Amino acid sequence: MDNRPENALLHPTFLSKLEQLQLISRRILKGSQAGERRSRARGQSVEFADFRNYAIGDDLRYLDWSLYARLERLFLKLYEEEQELRVTLFLDASESMNFGAPTKLQAGARLAAAMGYIALCNFDAVSCVAFNESPSTLRFIRNRKSASRLFEFLQSVTPSGQASLNEGLRRHAASVQRGGVTILISDLLEADGFEQGLTALQSRNTDVYVFHLLAAEERKPDFSGDYRLVDSETGSTVEVSFPKIRVEAYEKTVQAWCNHVRAVCRKRGVLYMPVTNTMDFEDVVLKSMRAAGAVK
Amino acid sequence: MSFLSPLMLLFGLTIPVVIILYLLKLRRHVKVVPSSLLWQKFLIDSRANAPFQKLRRNLLLFLQILILLLAVLALARPFFKSSAQPSRFRIVLLDASASMQSTDVLPNRFEAAKSEALDLVNNLRDQGQKENDLMMVILMANSPQVICPATSSKEQLRAAIRNAEPQDTTASFDDAWKLAVSLARNQPDSEAHLFSDGALAFSNDLPTHLPLHFHPIGSRCKNVGITSLEVRRISQSRGEIEIFLAVQNASETEMECDAELYLDDQVLAVRPLKLQPLEEQSLIVPFQNSTGGLIKVALKVQDDLAVDNHAVVVSQPVRKPKALLVSNGNSFLERAIATQRDVELTKISPSKFDPAASGYDIIILDEIHPATLPAGNLLMISSTCKDFIDAAGAEENPVINDMKLGHPLTRFINLDNVQISRTLKTKTPKWAIPIVESPSGPLIFAGQDGPQKVVWIGFSILDSNWPLRVSFPIFISNTLQWLDPASDQDRTLQIRTGEPARLPFLKYAKDYEVKTPDGKKLTLELPPKAHEAVVTQTDRVGTYEVKIGEQQIRFCANLLDSQETMNKPKETIVLGKYQTVEGKTLRTSNYEMWRWLALAAFGILLGEWWYFHRISA
Numbered sequence: 001m002d003n004r005p006e007n008a009l010l011h012p013t014f015l016s017k018l019e020q021l022q023l024i025s026r027r028i029l030k031g032s033q034a035g036e037r038r039s040r041a042r043g044q045s046v047e048f049a050d051f052r053n054y055a056i057g058d059d060l061r062y063l064d065w066s067l068y069a070r071l072e073r074l075f076l077k078l079y080e081e082e083q084e085l086r087v088t089l090f091l092d093a094s095e096s097m098n099f100g101a102p103t104k105l106q107a108g109a110r111l112a113a114a115m116g117y118i119a120l121c122n123f124d125a126v127s128c129v130a131f132n133e134s135p136s137t138l139r140f141i142r143n144r145k146s147a148s149r150l151f152e153f154l155q156s157v158t159p160s161g162q163a164s165l166n167e168g169l170r171r172h173a174a175s176v177q178r179g180g181v182t183i184l185i186s187d188l189l190e191a192d193g194f195e196q197g198l199t200a201l202q203s204r205n206t207d208v209y210v211f212h213l214l215a216a217e218e219r220k221p222d223f224s225g226d227y228r229l230v231d232s233e234t235g236s237t238v239e240v241s242f243p244k245i246r247v248e249a250y251e252k253t254v255q256a257w258c259n260h261v262r263a264v265c266r267k268r269g270v271l272y273m274p275v276t277n278t279m280d281f282e283d284v285v286l287k288s289m290r291a292a293g294a295v296k
Numbered sequence: 297m298s299f300l301s302p303l304m305l306l307f308g309l310t311i312p313v314v315i316i317l318y319l320l321k322l323r324r325h326v327k328v329v330p331s332s333l334l335w336q337k338f339l340i341d342s343r344a345n346a347p348f349q350k351l352r353r354n355l356l357l358f359l360q361i362l363i364l365l366l367a368v369l370a371l372a373r374p375f376f377k378s379s380a381q382p383s384r385f386r387i388v389l390l391d392a393s394a395s396m397q398s399t400d401v402l403p404n405r406f407e408a409a410k411s412e413a414l415d416l417v418n419n420l421r422d423q424g425q426k427e428n429d430l431m432m433v434i435l436m437a438n439s440p441q442v443i444c445p446a447t448s449s450k451e452q453l454r455a456a457i458r459n460a461e462p463q464d465t466t467a468s469f470d471d472a473w474k475l476a477v478s479l480a481r482n483q484p485d486s487e488a489h490l491f492s493d494g495a496l497a498f499s500n501d502l503p504t505h506l507p508l509h510f511h512p513i514g515s516r517c518k519n520v521g522i523t524s525l526e527v528r529r530i531s532q533s534r535g536e537i538e539i540f541l542a543v544q545n546a547s548e549t550e551m552e553c554d555a556e557l558y559l560d561d562q563v564l565a566v567r568p569l570k571l572q573p574l575e576e577q578s579l580i581v582p583f584q585n586s587t588g589g590l591i592k593v594a595l596k597v598q599d600d601l602a603v604d605n606h607a608v609v610v611s612q613p614v615r616k617p618k619a620l621l622v623s624n625g626n627s628f629l630e631r632a633i634a635t636q637r638d639v640e641l642t643k644i645s646p647s648k649f650d651p652a653a654s655g656y657d658i659i660i661l662d663e664i665h666p667a668t669l670p671a672g673n674l675l676m677i678s679s680t681c682k683d684f685i686d687a688a689g690a691e692e693n694p695v696i697n698d699m700k701l702g703h704p705l706t707r708f709i710n711l712d713n714v715q716i717s718r719t720l721k722t723k724t725p726k727w728a729i730p731i732v733e734s735p736s737g738p739l740i741f742a743g744q745d746g747p748q749k750v751v752w753i754g755f756s757i758l759d760s761n762w763p764l765r766v767s768f769p770i771f772i773s774n775t776l777q778w779l780d781p782a783s784d785q786d787r788t789l790q791i792r793t794g795e796p797a798r799l800p801f802l803k804y805a806k807d808y809e810v811k812t813p814d815g816k817k818l819t820l821e822l823p824p825k826a827h828e829a830v831v832t833q834t835d836r837v838g839t840y841e842v843k844i845g846e847q848q849i850r851f852c853a854n855l856l857d858s859q860e861t862m863n864k865p866k867e868t869i870v871l872g873k874y875q876t877v878e879g880k881t882l883r884t885s886n887y888e889m890w891r892w893l894a895l896a897a898f899g900i901l902l903g904e905w906w907y908f909h910r911i912s913a
Contacts, residue, residue, distance in 0.1 A: 095330075096330035096331045097330075098330075099329075099330040104330075187330065187331070189330060189331035189333045189334070190333070191333060215330065218330060218334065223327065225325060226324045226325065227324050227325050227326070227327050228324040228325070228326045228327070229327055229328075229329045229332055229335055230326060230327065230328045230329065230332075231329065231331055231332035231333075232328050232329065232330050232331065233330075233331060234332070236332055237332070238332045238335045238336055238339065239324055240335060240338075240339065243910060245910070246342070249338070249341070249342060250334075250338050252341075253334065253337050253338040253341045254334055254338075256341070257334065257337055
């Protein structure tokens with residue numbers, strides 16, 4: 001049951017539950033700032049990583065004096081550096097997301113808010129891109145106190161126009177410098193698909209989560225008869241004679257398409273989660289996502 | 297394939313109109329969806345799964361065009377020409393018997409049979425002048441009548457069938473069938489169609505090589521009818537009469553009715569009857585009447601067949617026959633005749649006998665040999681007449697070795713203890729049958745030569761011990777009754793419908809008039825030298841009035857046939873010894889196709905209606 005305060009994306013009690021969770025990244029990544037994640041970078045921490053020969057200019061504080069006493073050679077002790085995880089929330093804000101009750105965009109914004117809040121609680125850097133014809137971006141924010149900025153940003157997103165997933169993801173990939181996690185929340189209703197964008201993103205050493213968000217009406221239409229269907233984004237029309245007896249065939253088509261998307265994701269090692277706008281949101285985050293390995 | 301009405305194909309121009317209307321007609325609801333992507337995928341999947349999906353999209357249009365095409369084709373009346381196939385010969389046997397007047401199918405069975413027969417006519421093939429089907433119609437009444445000879449003219453056949461009327465007679469299937477078989481003998485591919493309720497008699501020696509299609513008519517059996525009516529005169533002198541009546545219930549349920557008896561429209565008796573299923577009850581109603589008249593019987597009952605609910609007989613007024621005994625004195629014979637109170641006897645000696653004398657109904661010649669034969673019915677005892685019965689000597693002690701049982705003369709007679717010492721020898725004439733025979737020839741014979749009935753006894757009764765036997769007075773009584781012209785009249789004045797009425801007349805007239813029960817008047821010509829008038833048009837139940845010169849004769853025709861009364865419709869008939877013909881519905885033709893096309897159009901119309909409602913549900 002939705003018991004959050006008005007205009008609030010997430011209820012405070014739910015937020016406190018989210019604080020217990022942590023985003024799972026299956027890659028050891030490089031962040032720009034110190035954080036709580038293991039990284040390939042060698043730096044200051046308590047975890048010993050390796051030795052290497054001393055070179056002029058190295059910090060003398062990391063010399064292993066015990067080895068120098070035994071071998072009379074200078075070695076430098078290397079430690080693993082714990083760095084932050086850079087999480088990018090990639091929210092589809094095209095016109096097609098403005099359907100359903102609640103709208104897919106509202107459901108997606110809540111999902112993005114939950115994921116962003118989990119990341120912020122774990123000292124990860126979170127940025128958010130609401131992409132449509134004129135994408136808006138929230139630059140990286142850190143720590144829990146900045147969560148309100150994320151929430152405000154998400155609430156301010158309004159659906160409009162078309163969104164080219166491939167284009168949006170490629171552009172984002174170009175801006176990624178140190179990898180991280182990209183969480184894509186979209187209905188994926190793109191004629192060109194999203195595989196190219198995914199490829200571009202993964203080539204930047206980015207871990208990708210795909211939340212495939214569809215409205216319940218899209219899975220099982222609540223109308224029948226002769227219709228001229230108008231695409232909300234492109235304005236193109238399709239004429240269908242859709243008797244009730246063909247609802248099942250339609251459902252099969254949608255399921256086949258979802259299976260195809262799932263297969264594409266699995267092939268690329270992308271975590272795929274189908275979500276419907278009417279699903280119990282807390283269950284999705286606390287149970288389904290945990291079961292799928294997106295959070296722990 | 298050709299068309300009987302090719303101009304009707306112009307209606308095909310309406311097909312583009314339907315297409316235009318269809319294009320104008322279809323209004324789709326407009327609905328905004330998040331993306332048309334899924335719907336396009338759905339349509340592609342649907343097409344992939346159904347090869348004719350493109351057609352299905354406009355299935356309604358195609359169905360409507362198809363309906364229109366079929367309707368236009370039906371209007372154009374297409375038919376197939378098959379010149380290789382020989383023409384067919386069909387013989388329609390239309391049962392016109394009384395049972396076909398049953399009203400269990402409305403208006404009656406005969407009309408239903410006519411309707412089915414007309415359907416058969418409609419389905420005859422029209423293939424041009426040479427290859428047409430031929431059909432002929434035989435009306436099965438008391439005797440078969442060819443009401444339409446073999447023709448391919450449907451109009452002629454229809455007119456003949458429409459004008460056919462049922463009759464109050466039995467139907468003779470055997471005669472009709474033999475006629476049909478003989479007519480079909482030289483026709484290839486011939487078949488007979490019997491339209492009947494099956495209430496017919498079938499012999500088991502009928503030829504079976506002509507294919508017979510039986511079209512059963514009728515739905516139920518609810519009928520009570522008179523199957524027998526007879527008037528017996530118990531005593532001429534006292535005017536005692538008995539009416540014998542038999543009533544049959546043909547239904548499979550109990551029926552109640554009143555049997556009303558009238559004498560010249562005066563009620564004689566009313567007898568309520570309760571008849572069990574298939575029961576026949578007999579009634580004997582005695583009454584006294586010496587003046588004669590019309591005795592009518594009417595059954596008051598609600599049933600399907602009315603024609604067997606009434607019957608009528610003529611009762612003759614009491615009249616004692618006049619007998620002339622020409623004898624040299626024969627007390628045994630005189631006593632035997634005297635016991636017959638209903639006979640007015642005159643005795644004369646042979647010397648006073650004038651063969652030209654008239655006014656006698658019966659003349660008894662006892663050992664007399666007149667040169668010419670007297671008029672009237674004759675009992676000749678040891679008598680001969682030149683050129684009529686000649687004796688070829690005599691036989692001593694003849695032995696009786698055979699007696700014609702069942703003849704009215706031998707009723708209650710036993711000749712075992714009769715011995716004869718001498719008899720005349722002669723041969724039985726062609727017009728007579730031997731009643732009592734010895735190994736060498738007849739001892740007694742009887743017969744009718746023209747209007748004259750003759751009983752001939754070859755021996756003098758005084759040359760035998762017969763007068764001492766009980767059988768002698770009985771035989772004389774039987775003989776006088778048989779020779780009484782009134783007994784013949786009773787018989788000739790009551791006939792069954794369809795049988796010819798043979799009416800002896802007193803004076804010859806060139807023409808005679810017949811008034812039938814339904815009021816028709818017929819004038820018929822009497823052949824010269826005829827001794828009786830024959831009325832053959834007796835196919836209606838009721839009283840016929842015949843006027844021959846000044847003489848008025850009434851006779852009655854009745855159905856009185858349990859086979860017609862038992863009018864339960866049959867589903868199968870047995871033809872010949874073994875062949876069973878099952879009833880079947882009428883076969884329709886494959887050649888004129890418009891009915892099939894119209895039926896198909898109607899079926900598709902229903903399908904289109906169903907599909908329309910299914911997709912718009």
